[in-house]
Amino acid sequence: MMVESASETIRTTPSNQNGVSSLSSQSDGGGGREGGSNGDTNGEISPVDLLHLQQQQALQAARQFLLQQASGLNSPGSNEVKQSPVQVPVSMAMMSPQMITPQQMQQILSPPQLQALLQQQQALMLQQFPNCFTLCLLSCGLQQLGSKQLAFQQQLIQMQQLQQQHILNLQRQGLVPLQPTAAMQTLQQAMCPSDLQQLWKDVSGVPSSEEALKQAEGLDLSTNSSNSTSAFPKAASAHLPLHSLPNGQSHTPKRDSHEEHTGSHPLYGHGECKWPGCEALCEDIGQFIKHLNNEHALDDRSTAQCRVQMQVVQQLEIQLAKESERLQAMMTHLHMRPSEPKPFNQPLNLASSGSLLKRDSEAYPEGLPHPPTSAATPITPLRQGPSVISSSSLHTHSHSHTHAVGPIRRRNSDKYCTPIASELAQNCEFYKNADVRPPFTYASLIRHAILESPDRQLTLNEIYNWFTRKFAYFRRNTATWKNAVRHNLSLHKCFVRVENVKGAVWTVDEVEYQKRRPPKMTGSPTLVKNMISGLGFGSLNASYQAALAESSLSLLNSPPLVTPQSAHSLNMLHVGHDDVSSTVEQVNSNGSCSPTLSPQQYSHPVHVKEEPTEVVEEDSRSVSLLAGVTHSLPLPSDERDLEEDLPTEELE
DNA sequence: TTCTTCGTAAACAAAC
């Protein structure tokens, strides 16, 4: 029964809808409900501007190619260029009035400026993704870049179409006398053979001519594509047909038959040729193969298109490298272990979408909730695995049973997720509108809700309201999560129920909350620090480790706080996973839509609006509560508060 | 393998 119920929950969960499609639409400037707002909030570029920049980039790339070809204008090959006066107007008409011709572009901008524009465009593309992108990079490493690359490639396809149209147009006008040899040289000069091959596979999904030859000869090319940063599975490229060979040979029958067998081809879909700017209708894969061989053989035009595409990809790779370096620097700064090269075909957290996402939660270095994360994985890391952010986001877990969300979320929250306050602060809009389960435990969320309130106390109903207000996810299945909230409130000693005149309110006993953390990490700051370094940052969540190290350092650097009496408590305060967040928050949280709490604030004694009518409990809860009540006035965080709060721990 | 944590479901009681 439980299983069925859970399964039903999963089935009815629209989490998948938050996946790639959702974010993709954002990327496309569709202005989805949420995504739109995010984009507007974080990006300084509108979809229209982005499109315009893309067009400019496409033209820029084309222009560069044309300039290179210009040197060989007098070559005899120019005679081979098709000239169709009639087609010129047509092709021109296909171009958006907003587009700027290469000539105009040249008049307006200098090559360096154009190049700078290109770079800028690339950066903007990265920024196009909501802040989750940066967050994902931080929390999940680069693993989700693969899915982002997909998004980029979708944009590239659009750019390709523009590029090809323009190039074709120029060719038809006789402005681009392509010379086969020159074109090939240009290609070869652009990149080394291996890169060329990789790009062919990564970007166009078409094997390079060289590789094609090898494949035709039955050579094993498995050695290529080192750490495939491509979002395209190797298998896909491996099955790519050889549309043409330098020597004029066509693809091998074997491959052909395979293509026809599988009926799939990266350049074929919906009965159309997906070659940039082609869209030729092909009834079946066989016809498509013929079309591919006839129309998209290795000629000047195809080479030019490839060349342009390569430049675009190169720029993206450069940008990726820069962002990677930035990430490394950030992680290093945050005491995180520099992430090792990870396959980019793994989803970003938050959401990661489906097919491309790995189900292995381990794939996420640190999860982010990346909820907002990747375009491909809008889901939270929780459930769908995807998520992701959880992102899910992150992974497409085949959660066929009971726990649609729980376990996954929990692990993510404890091990991989970024600090809750930071995460919520940075992605509050996302969670507020996207039906994505937050990658945090109920306890963490409840605690955050309570601590976020002015008086550090909330009634059950207020907690409910906070959940529904902050997370779209909690606007459904109310019976389930509300029960879970109540269950957590009752179960965890860190949540203290205080009777008011008006009723009962719930507060947080921070000390108790922190005590939930692994006992191993308690001890002297030095011990903690040593343990962290001893672990080599390998067995713990990077952010967690970083926070631990950070806390340890902060403790060491805060003599007033470290007293023999308080050392133990302090440790506990700084060991909690959400403390991690708290600690890290201080480092990371910059702009946020919701107030974030510093560790001191989190551990600040609760101020109960009205004195409890009676304190019946005599367990630690009551003791802690009394201590909290005693300290009443919520002052700004400072050492004194923390110090005063610490003795409560000794009472136990 | 065992223990712990977490999420979920459910039963139950008291208060509203």
Place this chain on the structure above:
DNA sequence: GGTTTGTTTACGAAGA
């Protein structure tokens, strides 16, 4: 009597 609130137990999944 119905709903809300709070407590408790049980179970399964996942990770350490």
